[in-house]
Amino acid sequence: MAEAGTQGIRTEEVRPLKWRHVKLDVPADTVPHVEVWRSVRRRGETKTLKSRRTLAMPHQLVVVLRALRSAQQSQRAALGLSWSDEDFVFGTDSGEQRSAHDVRRAFRVLLGEAGFENPEAWTPRELRTSFVSVLSDHGIPIEVIARVAGHSTTEITERVYR
Numbered sequence: 001m002a003e004a005g006t007q008g009i010r011t012e013e014v015r016p017l018k019w020r021h022v023k024l025d026v027p028a029d030t031v032p033h034v035e036v037w038r039s040v041r042r043r044g045e046t047k048t049l050k051s052r053r054t055l056a057m058p059h060q061l062v063v064v065l066r067a068l069r070s071a072q073q074s075q076r077a078a079l080g081l082s083w084s085d086e087d088f089v090f091g092t093d094s095g096e097q098r099s100a101h102d103v104r105r106a107f108r109v110l111l112g113e114a115g116f117e118n119p120e121a122w123t124p125r126e127l128r129t130s131f132v133s134v135l136s137d138h139g140i141p142i143e144v145i146a147r148v149a150g151h152s153t154t155e156i157t158e159r160v161y162r
Contacts, residue, residue: 008131008149012039019085032057051150
């Protein structure tokens with residue numbers, strides 16, 4: 001799920017993300033994108049109205065997601081399970097939606113494998129914070145950062161993330 005960190009998507013938005021919302025193979029006049037339209041909230045709504053957004057994906061992310069989709073299709077076939085674009089992008093091996101606990105645990109395992117000291121002290125939220133910080137460090141206007149991060153105003157972006 002670290003790939004989502006390149007987009008600044010909240011983990012609550014990534015967990016219910018289905019392949020039908022990830023547009024990797026698009027017409028020549030369109031860029032690959034992800035439709036961040038749902039979350040794990042009670043009725044599936046996003047945190048705010050502005051949190052419902054469509055984000056262009058960088059080429060590197062498209063490559064990684066194509067490989068992930070292919071691996072999932074092969075894995076499901078090996079298990080005798082079908083695959084569809086209704087499957088979760090970052091689901092479990094059997095295709096179920098991951099819990100918040102599963103996401104935190106997997107994230108901390110990755111940090112441990114990467115050599116981080118005390119990976120238990122980290123949460124996936126750091127990916128979102130880093131995303132906003134990198135955009136800010138590269139001079140991206142605060143209004144653009146707020147829109148991409150799904151903030152309803154620039155105030156949250158400035159106060160919490162900068």
